[in-house]
Amino acid sequence: MKISPNRLDRVFMAHSAEYEAAAIRVLRSGWYVLGNEVSSFEEEFAQYTGASYCVGLANGLDAIKIAFSILGIGEGDEVIVQSNAYIACVMGITMNGATPVFVEPNQYYNLDITKIESAITPKTKAILPVHLYGQASDMEGIMTIAKKYNLYVVEDCAQSHGAKQNGKMTGTFGEVGCFSFYPSKNLGAFGDAGAVTVNSAKLDEDFRVYRNYGSEKRYYNRIVGTNSRLDEMQAALLRVRLNHLDELTNERIKLCSNYLEKIENSCIELPQVQRSCETVWHQFVIRVNNRDAFIDYLSGKGIGSIIHYPIPPHLSEAYGYLGYTKGAFPIAEKYADTVLSLPLYNGMTQEEQDYVIEIINKYEV
Numbered sequence: 554m555k556i557s558p559n560r561l562d563r564v565f566m567a568h569s570a571e572y573e574a575a576a577i578r579v580l581r582s583g584w585y586v587l588g589n590e591v592s593s594f595e596e597e598f599a600q601y602t603g604a605s606y607c608v609g610l611a612n613g614l615d616a617i618k619i620a621f622s623i624l625g626i627g628e629g630d631e632v633i634v635q636s637n638a639y640i641a642c643v644m645g646i647t648m649n650g651a652t653p654v655f656v657e658p659n660q661y662y663n664l665d666i667t668k669i670e671s672a673i674t675p676k677t678k679a680i681l682p683v684h685l686y687g688q689a690s691d692m693e694g695i696m697t698i699a700k701k702y703n704l705y706v707v708e709d710c711a712q713s714h715g716a717k718q719n720g721k722m723t724g725t726f727g728e729v730g731c732f733s734f735y736p737s738k739n740l741g742a743f744g745d746a747g748a749v750t751v752n753s754a755k756l757d758e759d760f761r762v763y764r765n766y767g768s769e770k771r772y773y774n775r776i777v778g779t780n781s782r783l784d785e786m787q788a789a790l791l792r793v794r795l796n797h798l799d800e801l802t803n804e805r806i807k808l809c810s811n812y813l814e815k816i817e818n819s820c821i822e823l824p825q826v827q828r829s830c831e832t833v834w835h836q837f838v839i840r841v842n843n844r845d846a847f848i849d850y851l852s853g854k855g856i857g858s859i860i861h862y863p864i865p866p867h868l869s870e871a872y873g874y875l876g877y878t879k880g881a882f883p884i885a886e887k888y889a890d891t892v893l894s895l896p897l898y899n900g901m902t903q904e905e906q907d908y909v910i911e912i913i914n915k916y917e918v
């Protein structure tokens with residue numbers, strides 16, 4: 554049997570008639586950028602998350618980058634981010650000229666709140682928690698620290714659509730929730746797309762102006778903004794997927810509880826879920842020593858897997874200028890050396906998953 558790490562065609566096939574109808578509706582409408590589909594999606598997604606407002610943008614990186622820009626964070630400022638973050642989180646900070654200050658993750662792969670305070674300096678302006686692999690960070694703890702030190706909180710929700718802590722959704726705790734709708738995300742579009750959620754009318758307005766060349770009124774430009782608009786086609790397709798998001802999430806939860814229950818191999822360390830924090834299982838990430846051998850074994854049996862992520866940002870070539878060397882963040886480095894995402898996708902059949910589990914349980918070092 555051949556099993557890919559992801560199958561985006563399956564999520565389309567599950568509701569293909571609805572996606573096709575939405576696409577044709579847009580094609581025939583004669584209006585393709587920033588129209589009714591975008592404003593309807595913004596309303597529906599704000600309602601889904603419980604945020605007051607949502608602003609559609611071109612992608613998830615823009616959401617982070619524009620958030621810091623609007624909050625006035627740049628040259629000379631520091632932003633706290635976890636050391637095992639995705640590279641886009643860090644680029645969203647540095648593209649504004651600000652400096653990332655890395656804090657190690659906990660056993661749930663999210664920001665370890667016991668290590669935040671010692672990283673705060675007079676230059677610290679914000680915390681960027683990344684709800685990695687679909688699990689909400691300890692946002693209550695993070696918000697307490699942010700209030701104490703008067704810091705902004707920008708949440709990276711690119712992997713956490715619908716994830717909650719104590720019933721409150723990610724993207725509604727901090728000043729800004731940044732979402733990506735890249736096709737492989739839990740709420741994926743069929744191309745690039747992103748959004749922010751905010752609770753302040755002022756920020757809502759700021760993002761709307763910024764994404765469209767800094768103009769409220771066409772050709773009257775108030776500030777130097779950018780072009781980061783969500784298009785009608787992606788918005789219409791996202792509305793279809795959002796309608797089914799809870800059922801798609803439940804399917805992922807079921808698949809992952811199967812993995813948790815049935816994988817039995819002392820070589821494999823299974824993911825843990827923090828008591829107060831729900832996960833929407835963007836990825837099912839295990840840890841294994843001698844990972845290359847395990848990947849080869851799986852691939853010999855036709856099973857694909859992906860490493861999220863093999864190089865922590867502080868050791869990536871792009872951030873050589875920050876001057877970190879190996880050993881600077883040992884937990885993130887250990888994770889980078891041992892994590893592996895198992896095949897997980899909506900539409901994964903029981904037969905496919907049983908095969909993956911059987912092969913994993915037979916693995917011996």
Ligand SMILES: *Cc1c(COP(=O)(O)O)cnc(C)c1O
Binds near residue numbers: 614
């Ligand atoms: C995907 C992702 C992003 C970037 O989103 P794009 O839409 O690809 O720009 C940012 N942060 C995290 C954690 C992501 O997974």
